[in-house]
Amino acid sequence: MTKSQQEKSTTKNVLMLATVAAVLSLVLVSGPAMQHVFAHSNVVITPTEEHANKIKIVLGHTNEPSFALEEGIHNTVHNVDIRISDAATSLPIPNANLKIDKYYFKDVKAFDRAESVDKATKVEKGVSVAAVHGEAGSFKVEQRITEPGIFGYRIYGTVNYFDVASIPVDVTKFCSMSEGGGTSALAKFDSPGWRGGYNCPGDIEDIFWPGKGKSTKHDTAESVAEAEIRQVGLEQGSNDGSILATGNAATPSGFIQPAASSGESIAALQILAAGLPMAAVAGFFGIRMFRQHKRDHML
Amino acid sequence: MKGESFTKLKSYKLILLAAGLAAVGLVYGGATAFASHSFEAGVARGTIPDNTHIRLDGLTLPAGGVLPLYDASPNFVAGHLLLRAPCDDDNVPTVTVIAGHIDESKEKTYVDKVPLYYIAHASGPDSCVWHSHIPDPLNGGAPKVTDIALVNFSGEDISFNAGDVVDINIQRVLGSIAQAPYADSQLLSDLTHGNPVYDLNDDNPDNDGLGHKD
Numbered sequence: 001m002t003k004s005q006q007e008k009s010t011t012k013n014v015l016m017l018a019t020v021a022a023v024l025s026l027v028l029v030s031g032p033a034m035q036h037v038f039a040h041s042n043v044v045i046t047p048t049e050e051h052a053n054k055i056k057i058v059l060g061h062t063n064e065p066s067f068a069l070e071e072g073i074h075n076t077v078h079n080v081d082i083r084i085s086d087a088a089t090s091l092p093i094p095n096a097n098l099k100i101d102k103y104y105f106k107d108v109k110a111f112d113r114a115e116s117v118d119k120a121t122k123v124e125k126g127v128s129v130a131a132v133h134g135e136a137g138s139f140k141v142e143q144r145i146t147e148p149g150i151f152g153y154r155i156y157g158t159v160n161y162f163d164v165a166s167i168p169v170d171v172t173k174f175c176s177m178s179e180g181g182g183t184s185a186l187a188k189f190d191s192p193g194w195r196g197g198y199n200c201p202g203d204i205e206d207i208f209w210p211g212k213g214k215s216t217k218h219d220t221a222e223s224v225a226e227a228e229i230r231q232v233g234l235e236q237g238s239n240d241g242s243i244l245a246t247g248n249a250a251t252p253s254g255f256i257q258p259a260a261s262s263g264e265s266i267a268a269l270q271i272l273a274a275g276l277p278m279a280a281v282a283g284f285f286g287i288r289m290f291r292q293h294k295r296d297h298m299l
Numbered sequence: 300m301k302g303e304s305f306t307k308l309k310s311y312k313l314i315l316l317a318a319g320l321a322a323v324g325l326v327y328g329g330a331t332a333f334a335s336h337s338f339e340a341g342v343a344r345g346t347i348p349d350n351t352h353i354r355l356d357g358l359t360l361p362a363g364g365v366l367p368l369y370d371a372s373p374n375f376v377a378g379h380l381l382l383r384a385p386c387d388d389d390n391v392p393t394v395t396v397i398a399g400h401i402d403e404s405k406e407k408t409y410v411d412k413v414p415l416y417y418i419a420h421a422s423g424p425d426s427c428v429w430h431s432h433i434p435d436p437l438n439g440g441a442p443k444v445t446d447i448a449l450v451n452f453s454g455e456d457i458s459f460n461a462g463d464v465v466d467i468n469i470q471r472v473l474g475s476i477a478q479a480p481y482a483d484s485q486l487l488s489d490l491t492h493g494n495p496v497y498d499l500n501d502d503n504p505d506n507d508g509l510g511h512k513d
Contacts, residue, residue, distance in 0.1 A: 051437065053436060086338070086436045086442075089377075089436045089442040089443065089473065090375070090473035090479070091340055091434065091436055091473065092340050134344050135344065137340075162336075162338040162436065162437060163337040164437060164509050164510060
């Protein structure tokens with residue numbers, strides 16, 4: 001190969017690598033924008049403080065629809081997901097000092113029997129709510145849901161309204177048995193004004209079809225393929241197919257804490273994805289330079 | 300010659316390294332940024348701001364004339380607006396900056412005057428410079444902005460000076476007007492001349508507006 005041919009080949013390789021890097025960059029950039037697709041509840045609070053306007057609080061679980069722990073199948077990361085924004089403009093409100101109380105009823109019968117939230121099957125109070133780094137207006141409490149049932153959260157504390165007012169917050173919302181909520185029979189402990197709903201974590205086996213682990217001679221190729229697609233979809237929907245719930249210690253409250261946040265897992269994958277092409281490029285040129293160096297010495 | 304080829308390889312490596320670092324920076328570094336006001340959300344992670352720069356020099360806007368500047372429909376957006384234009388003795392622009400949603404249906408249209416911050420130290424003898432936040436939840440204006448325009452409510456022709464310009468930087472989509480339409484209507488014909496003008500640099504603390512971070 002002549003020198004000019006060699007240079008042409010090098011330029012071609014560099015262009016190809018640059019194209020690959022650009023495509024990867026686009027995938028990396030678009031990734032975070034595709035994370036949030038789920039049903040949530042929302043309530044608008046009208047403050048009485050001077051200069052403060054109405055704020056909207058959105059509540060739900062991450063990775064809706066939520067399901068309880070099923071080892072090796074579903075990783076159960078369903079953090080309590082809270083979004084706070086200015087109601088009129090939808091501008092995110094980044095600063096708040098909030099806590100939540102968590103309530104868990106094992107079934108509708110237990111929920112109906114209870115005269116107050118303190119009669120819940122499990123109660124956990126005073127859990128700190130953390131702001132999500134890099135996502136203004138997003139707050140979370142990490143958790144893994146271990147049992148299906150009826151979950152409710154009381155959010156309380158203060159919201160810093162753009163540094164001009166401190167708005168007190170104290171709202172409670174239970175999950176809905178059917179998506180959309182509204183006139184759900186589970187609203188008896190809800191504070192007024194909530195719209196929409198987040199689903200009560202169910203048993204993931206309920207969506208299996210034609211049945212858990214059943215593989216009969218009657219299975220068609222299509223149904224098997226569909227089951228496989230659904231399985232992949234569930235793992236992707238959990239935002240973290242790589243962390244399956246095995247060997248995690250459940251707390252008495254029905255939650256496993258703390259959970260690796262889905263955002264962190266995605267970030268780790270993205271770092272890996274960004275690092276691989278860089279390593280490939282470095283390796284490619286390293287070997288080339290080594291060979292060139294060797295040839296120069298031989299001459 | 301060998302040295303030349305080695306330098307070339309080194310340059311390619313450096314370019315690729317820079318491209319890689321830029322990609323990683325875009326993903327991780329472009330998170331939330333806050334500027335001079337407490338309600339500024341900045342650019343959302345994974346997005347790049349959009350900038351529109353419109354030269355006004357040489358233009359004459361007739362009385363009652365409208366100059367559309369930006370249309371993000373169906374999204375309502377957040378960002379900044381910078382204007383250099385002729386002004387009166389009170390630093391109010393002779394042209395009026397309006398924003399909101401201009402729908403094909405007037406019942407779904409809502410526009411309002413944009414609150415402006417006068418920047419004396421960037422203004423000249425013929426034209427003033429203002430900055431504004433889109434939207435501004437503390438100082439007024441339309442809360443959901445899909446459209447921005449200049450309107451001449453002055454009753455006379457407005458001729459722009461050399462160097463007059465509008466620069467709009469849109470940093471974030473806040474929602475869809477289709478899903479969150481305005482409940483009330485407010486048309487251009489409901490408005491009059493004169494934007495509210497704030498000034499952080501004069502001796503009057505009463506016209507500083509709200510939300511400014513020192």
